[in-house]
Amino acid sequence: MRDKSTTEAEINNAWNKVLLARKITRFRSLDIIKHIFNSFIELHGDRNIGDDRSIIAGIAMFDQQAVTVIGQQKGNSQKEMEYCQYGMTKPEGYRKALRLMKQAEKFRRPIICFIDTPGAFPGVSAEKNGQAEAIARNLYEMANITVPILSIIIGEGGSGGALALGVANRVIMLENAIYSVVSPEGCASILYKDSRKAPVVAGHLHLTAIDLKNYGIIDEIISEEGTESSIFDRIKQSIEGELYRCSQLDGDELRKERIERYRNIGSEIVFS
């Protein structure tokens, strides 16, 4: 099952990133939000059925610039993890995020998303409340927003659950973050009926920041060298640069840039 194109070292590296991205002591969205924004005010609820604790969202100042911030939150202990559903977002979470994105658009504020999820919440209530529709709606509406959207994958970028906050003008990844269509365990158990093959499959899926940068799927990798506060400073610098770049574009150009970014993936395919 191992092909020649994926070397032993690549497999070890990919699996190592999976473990680092999932480490319980890893910094979380809220740590970053506290460090790089001022006057953060959390806003709750989807105005329909509830408030999803896997998503922390609100308004804040980024230096002199007003912004809307949306982050998937995990926690650093078993208890905290349980409280925020291990970062697995429910439909009401995606709808809360979308509500605040539309609010951001109304007030012409940029939107900054921090992605960290193993995937959308798999459960009876989530299916009842239209998980598929909620994700689809976010993909559709995010494409259309006329203010800048930046998405930063800080840990796990798990499939549609991550993409539903990831339709952005720029997609940035932390050095040890991962982004994948399926978890290595899920893929291994479907393809090989053996979830223990996950480390090898992680290599095959090419889910590391470097692979995704080489593919042109993401735009920038932020180094995780040094202390947490130095990592957060680099995240801040990166946002600063991207917001400056986006400030040169009008609403329609921002929307067009975002749509084209995804439109171009696969447009080289030849048909008869």
Add this chain to the structure above:
Amino acid sequence: MSQNLFFKCTKCGYITERKKVEVNNYVCLSCGYYETLDYKKRLDMIIDQNTFTETNIHNDFHDPINFPGYRTKHEEILSRSNLNEAVITGSGYIDGQKVMIGVMDTRYMMGSMGVVVGEKITRLFEDAEDEKLPVIMFIASGGARMQEGIFSLMQMAKTSAAVLRFSEAGGLYISVLTNPTTGGVSASFAFLGDIILAEPGALIGFAGKRVIEQTINEKLPFNFQTAEFLMDHGYIDLIVERKNLKSTLSDILKIHDQENNKFKLEDNIGSINLLINS
């Protein structure tokens, strides 16, 4: 027993003459189970005879992350069912009304969406916008195609944006959810139709049942993730029996034909202006 003369129900195992099942639109005469249709049977059932023209035919194999075993699997399916991808797109007529149509086929890797599927669906919407035609999508898919990694995930964003642009241009999109409609396909273009129809009993949902059971450790409710369950919770417009699908689609098309609407968008705006000016 000749395989061609007889037909065995996938669900209950009831064996009967193939002709009888065919006349019954491949719905089991004993238990009422809806067999998953291949694209040819679906087109025969929906599109006026000899009016289908295929567009964006793809003959290559696309393996963006060089995934082990992918090409072998592709070649197996190709030789078994002469199918090159999981969706067929084109134009055709329904009771004389022209449409663009896409039909997914689960014989090709569970109808999963990779780059080629995403591109074909995107082009279907773009072509429909150019030609000012409605789009009908018959969904049958297990979700995003794992073997194409992140590239298949990106097709969810791409196809959703294609629906957006088509919708902004005023186009009508009808999506028909058939067994199965799950994962990344349900979470993108499948649930973005102006009108969402479904076949009775179809499995429709986002997460797999096994994953849900493992996560929540509880019994799943009766009817869970069926078309009926989804309609009860407000996520689809109408469940339509297979034998009535063509006439229902035909009626929806007729109602959306602007020739049948005295209150067309432009006219409407005009009359509002008139009121303001007077």
